[in-house]
Amino acid sequence: MTEPCDVAIVGYGPVGQTLAILLGQRGRSVVVLEKQPAAYPLPRAVHFDDEVARILQAAGVGAELPRLTEPALVYEWRNAAGETLLRIGRGGMGLSGWPDSSMFSQPDLERVLDARAQALPTVRVRRGCEVVDLRSDSTGIELAVARADGHRETVRARWVVGCDGANSFVRRHLGSAVTDLGFFFDWLIVDVVPRERRVWTPINWQLCDPARPTTVVSGGPGRRRWEFMRLPGESVADLNSEATAWRLLAPWGMTPDTASLERHALYTFQARWVDQWRKGRCLLAGDAAHQMPPFAGQGMCAGVRDAANLAWKLDLVLGGLAPDTLLDTYASERVAQVRQVVAFSIELGRVICVADPAEAAARDAAMMAAVKERGPTPPLPTPAIGPGLLVDGDPLAGHLFPQGEVRRGAATGRFDDVVGRGFTLVSPVADPASRLAPELAAFFASLGGVSAHVAPGAPVHDLHGTYARWFAENGVGVVLQRPDFHVFGTAPAIDGAATLVGRLRSALEGST
Numbered sequence: 155m156t157e158p159c160d161v162a163i164v165g166y167g168p169v170g171q172t173l174a175i176l177l178g179q180r181g182r183s184v185v186v187l188e189k190q191p192a193a194y195p196l197p198r199a200v201h202f203d204d205e206v207a208r209i210l211q212a213a214g215v216g217a218e219l220p221r222l223t224e225p226a227l228v229y230e231w232r233n234a235a236g237e238t239l240l241r242i243g244r245g246g247m248g249l250s251g252w253p254d255s256s257m258f259s260q261p262d263l264e265r266v267l268d269a270r271a272q273a274l275p276t277v278r279v280r281r282g283c284e285v286v287d288l289r290s291d292s293t294g295i296e297l298a299v300a301r302a303d304g305h306r307e308t309v310r311a312r313w314v315v316g317c318d319g320a321n322s323f324v325r326r327h328l329g330s331a332v333t334d335l336g337f338f339f340d341w342l343i344v345d346v347v348p349r350e351r352r353v354w355t356p357i358n359w360q361l362c363d364p365a366r367p368t369t370v371v372s373g374g375p376g377r378r379r380w381e382f383m384r385l386p387g388e389s390v391a392d393l394n395s396e397a398t399a400w401r402l403l404a405p406w407g408m409t410p411d412t413a414s415l416e417r418h419a420l421y422t423f424q425a426r427w428v429d430q431w432r433k434g435r436c437l438l439a440g441d442a443a444h445q446m447p448p449f450a451g452q453g454m455c456a457g458v459r460d461a462a463n464l465a466w467k468l469d470l471v472l473g474g475l476a477p478d479t480l481l482d483t484y485a486s487e488r489v490a491q492v493r494q495v496v497a498f499s500i501e502l503g504r505v506i507c508v509a510d511p512a513e514a515a516a517r518d519a520a521m522m523a524a525v526k527e528r529g530p531t532p533p534l535p536t537p538a539i540g541p542g543l544l545v546d547g548d549p550l551a552g553h554l555f556p557q558g559e560v561r562r563g564a565a566t567g568r569f570d571d572v573v574g575r576g577f578t579l580v581s582p583v584a585d586p587a588s589r590l591a592p593e594l595a596a597f598f599a600s601l602g603g604v605s606a607h608v609a610p611g612a613p614v615h616d617l618h619g620t621y622a623r624w625f626a627e628n629g630v631g632v633v634l635q636r637p638d639f640h641v642f643g644t645a646p647a648i649d650g651a652a653t654l655v656g657r658l659r660s661a662l663e664g665s666t
């Protein structure tokens with residue numbers, strides 16, 4: 155049986171789910187093929203950042219986030235004596251209009267994303283369907299599917315995205331080379347539901363004790379996560395048992411009387427990415443394309459960013475509004491950022507994974523001196539994306555544009571919900587669309603472009619001065635934001651709106 159669809163997504167983890175929703179919301183026909191008959195029930199990721207929250211907002215689940223998450227204002231690192239080595243956090247909203255850090259339980263988030271995806275009329279989610287072969291021709295790809303009931307079938311799609319996780323079949327099929335930084339450490343992950351609610355201060359922290367490097371964080375509302383590093387000379391079997399989990403939890407007041415153990419599992423964290431994210435009609439996203447140690451809480455975040463970058467590009471290509479070379483910018487933009495995030499996660503890991511007391515003492519002395527001098531460290535901004543569909547030479551291009559709270563008419567809320575999203579022109583001076591000649595305005599409208607005059611007292615009232623500050627600090631009069639919230643380009647005066655839209659049109663025609 156053949157089922158022609160716009161996009162077949164292989165794998166229904168959080169990345170496949172987000173991509174399915176973002177494409178389905180654009181009216182694209184999507185078939186998701188997931189080999190497991192049921193969702194993975196145990197926690198993995200526990201942290202996402204403000205940009206990911208904004209992407210989830212775009213995926214239609216923003217209203218659920220306060221219920222699903224616990225904001226984490228501080229991430230503190232302490233040594234064995236309890237002295238502070240590092241304090242990350244400024245205790246507020248991130249640039250994207252959501253808390254800098256949100257703690258959550260991955261199965262809870264996946265449940266909400268699943269409900270959203272299943273509610274979209276053009277998205278079909280098929281569980282118990284393992285993709286076992288792929289064959290491309292000039293108009294599409296045939297996916298051979300082995301069903302859990304023993305039957306085989308064929309699904310036909312114009313594009314395929316492998317969101318099939320760390321052991322990706324699609325990646326192996328493409329034969330993509332992998333860059334592996336060779337950073338391996340084993341950690342025992344223990345998820346606990348304490349019987350009594352308690353305030354944890356700080357909510358998230360690292361115990362940099364060479365006797366047992368330990369991570370102690372929220373696992374979302376009502377849950378806690380401990381991560382214990384395997385020490386030199388300790389065997390995997392020694393560490394990975396329920397008895398060991400309880401023994402290591404006991405000093406933290408967690409016993410079978412005070413908590414239930416949701417699970418324990420030993421993970422070997424890796425640091426690697428694929429060099430080729432696209433081959434013909436096949437693309438990779440999420441863990442299929444990159445894996446990193448969890449110390450920055452960025453693995454799933456990077457995958458959700460992949461989905462946000464890819465969805466609008468696939469939509470434009472499917473709609474005939476851009477050539478398929480636009481999809482090459484997906485890889486060039488994403489891999490450059492992923493490399494930096496992996497490197498940062500390793501840097502954190504190198505500081506944390508120290509089991510030698512002398513090395514730890516030297517580290518502590520250097521870090522304590524720095525923290526006294528510098529005070530709390532603001533969360534590191536996500537690095538800019540790499541070269542791609544951006545205005546060359548504009549230092550703001552490729553960075554995120556903020557989302558603030560606004561009022562328009564009777565509606566008050568986050569900009570994207572009140573005004574809209576997609577390609578967005580924003581100016582603090584006037585409505586930038588008023589500076590577009592009819593032909594350019596028609597092109598912008600064909601993309602579903604949004605235009606807004608945002609300022610205190612303007613038709614879109616800038617409630618907390620978020621936009622006024624950004625425009626003033628950057629000396630900008632107009633910005634063109636992409637559907638994934640990155641700046642395409644800026645101009646010092648509002649009349650530059652026409653140049654920006656003209657450059658977008660040329661870039662899409664040529665797809666740089």
Ligand SMILES: Cc1cc2nc3c(=O)[nH]c(=O)nc-3n(C[C@H](O)[C@H](O)[C@H](O)COP(=O)(O)OP(=O)(O)OC[C@H]3O[C@@H](n4cnc5c(N)ncnc54)[C@H](O)[C@@H]3O)c2cc1C
Pocket residue numbers: 164165166167168169170187188189190198199200201202260283284285286317318319320321322323324343421439440441442448450451452453454455456457
């Ligand atoms: C202990 C731990 C802590 C972590 N903490 C964080 C954190 O705090 N923040 C963060 O951002 N990330 C974190 N991560 C990483 C995060 O969990 C992953 O990056 C994320 O789950 C990857 O999502 P994915 O959708 O790419 O892949 P997955 O969730 O692995 O989903 C892939 C899916 O593809 C399916 N599949 C595979 N092959 C096939 C096939 N041939 N046909 C059909 N289906 C197939 C699989 O069954 C699976 O359901 C953590 C990970 C671990 C293990």
